Amino acid sequence: MAATDGSVVHGSKARLQDLPSIDKLLRMSAVQALVELHGHTLVAGQARALLDDLRTLALAGTLDVIDVGADAFAAALALRTQARVAPRLRRVLNLTGTVIHTNLGRSVLPQSAIAHLTAMMQGPNNLEYDLDGGTRGDRDSIVEGLICEITGAEAATVVNNNAAAVLLTIAALAGGREAVISRGELVEIGGAFRMPDVMASAGAVMIEVGTTNRTHLADYDRGITPRTALLMKVHTSNYVVQGFTSAVPESELAVLAKERRIALATDLGSGSLIDMSQYGLPKEPTPQEMLAAGCGVVTFSGDKLLGGPQAGLIVGSRELVGKIRKFPMKRALRLSKLPLAALEATLMLYLQPEMLRHELPTLRWLTRQPDAISVTAMQLLEPFRTAVSPRYEVTVEAMSSQIGSGSLPVDRLPSVGLAIAPVLAGKRGVGTALDALAVALRGLPLPVIGRIADDRLLLDCRCIDDPAELLGQLNVLARQFP
Ligand SMILES: *Cc1c(COP(=O)(O)O)cnc(C)c1O
Numbered sequence: 001m002a003a004t005d006g007s008v009v010h011g012s013k014a015r016l017q018d019l020p021s022i023d024k025l026l027r028m029s030a031v032q033a034l035v036e037l038h039g040h041t042l043v044a045g046q047a048r049a050l051l052d053d054l055r056t057l058a059l060a061g062t063l064d065v066i067d068v069g070a071d072a073f074a075a076a077l078a079l080r081t082q083a084r085v086a087p088r089l090r091r092v093l094n095l096t097g098t099v100i101h102t103n104l105g106r107s108v109l110p111q112s113a114i115a116h117l118t119a120m121m122q123g124p125n126n127l128e129y130d131l132d133g134g135t136r137g138d139r140d141s142i143v144e145g146l147i148c149e150i151t152g153a154e155a156a157t158v159v160n161n162n163a164a165a166v167l168l169t170i171a172a173l174a175g176g177r178e179a180v181i182s183r184g185e186l187v188e189i190g191g192a193f194r195m196p197d198v199m200a201s202a203g204a205v206m207i208e209v210g211t212t213n214r215t216h217l218a219d220y221d222r223g224i225t226p227r228t229a230l231l232m233k234v235h236t237s238n239y240v241v242q243g244f245t246s247a248v249p250e251s252e253l254a255v256l257a258k259e260r261r262i263a264l265a266t267d268l269g270s271g272s273l274i275d276m277s278q279y280g281l282p283k284e285p286t287p288q289e290m291l292a293a294g295c296g297v298v299t300f301s302g303d304k305l306l307g308g309p310q311a312g313l314i315v316g317s318r319e320l321v322g323k324i325r326k327f328p329m330k331r332a333l334r335l336s337k338l339p340l341a342a343l344e345a346t347l348m349l350y351l352q353p354e355m356l357r358h359e360l361p362t363l364r365w366l367t368r369q370p371d372a373i374s375v376t377a378m379q380l381l382e383p384f385r386t387a388v389s390p391r392y393e394v395t396v397e398a399m400s401s402q403i404g405s406g407s408l409p410v411d412r413l414p415s416v417g418l419a420i421a422p423v424l425a426g427k428r429g430v431g432t433a434l435d436a437l438a439v440a441l442r443g444l445p446l447p448v449i450g451r452i453a454d455d456r457l458l459l460d461c462r463c464i465d466d467p468a469e470l471l472g473q474l475n476v477l478a479r480q481f482p
Contacts, residue, residue, distance in 0.1 A: 030074030097460030155321035165312030172327035177229035237269035254294025271300025307362035308346030309339035
């Protein structure tokens, strides 16, 4: 028979009366230690839930006596309690090959931004306080000068993300009026960001001009009425239209906008602040170029190619940015102090352009050459083989990475990684075996996310700075594939 003092009889099933009362459970010394750590509320709640579960099992006759010993109770309660306070937001290793991965948090912050962010959150700061005058300040002023210096803009403001930047820009400049946009640029970014819906939310009447593949300056010209307030250009960042195509460059639209006395805004999406081609990467239009071409306002993301925190940057003329900043919706979309600190430190790196390639993780990973990636892959090869053989076969192979987050959708970066294939007699069971491996990798203490392609699990090594984190948990993986 079982007792709650820890003595157990193996093999027999526990009955309801073998379970301790909640009070008795909470008086156990191991449980008292848990209460010391987490407080009575959480531990008592978890203890009640644990007892409920055990009661159900006992009633079904499926609870082993061994599970109701005092040590087993304390251990089960500790696991439950720790699991309850374990964060749901967790670090992962991105071995998908997509560098700016929206589902994996996009850009990783540079160390300087992490340090600044952490330091600023230790106590109060001068977010909206002018230290010189001792008066109320403006949070925009923390980064406005920097953004203007880097982009050549007259004025700048920042909001929660680029979607907010676009919404606010359209609402402030074209709310209650008409905004003209090419049918070739009515993009959907994903996550329910669709240009026609954004226009409607912003209270602008959208006037579509041109066709899906070709839009000419004359189309814009004809689309303008006395009610028009804005010409809207959108960088088609996540797809390309190939073949018989034509779009009107910003420089030509700028002339038209000026003539007709309306504003011209461009949503760049990614908007790199530097010329990516200097690193051998595909060219992305920069806000600098858009402003030089005559755009009144340019919007872009903080966590795409810029390599910083989630943010939406709005740059442009003093007049238009001033209007946007004063628009009431700005208050609801403003950037919080956390990303503002991270953005400031990230932008500081752009004042030291030689530092960018090393210090900015996004750029460091995008520019990593196959030779260097191969060194990492080779370091991982034998340890991975040891962990998953003989069930899986591991090889080092050439593969293609993507930039991600809608930037440069057709471009692929040559990369290297591990390809892991199940060892099976035929095709049967390949999918199941690959899923089992993917699940095991995601179940590691630091989850590893790869991708499955052509009956293999691919682990692109481009974004691994230090293989030690991965190597250090391969023993956990090995235990699942004895
Ligand atoms: C990514 C993107 C957005 C949305 O930017 P977020 O920072 O994700 O809000 C808007 N427009 C374009 C063209 C984009 O590529």
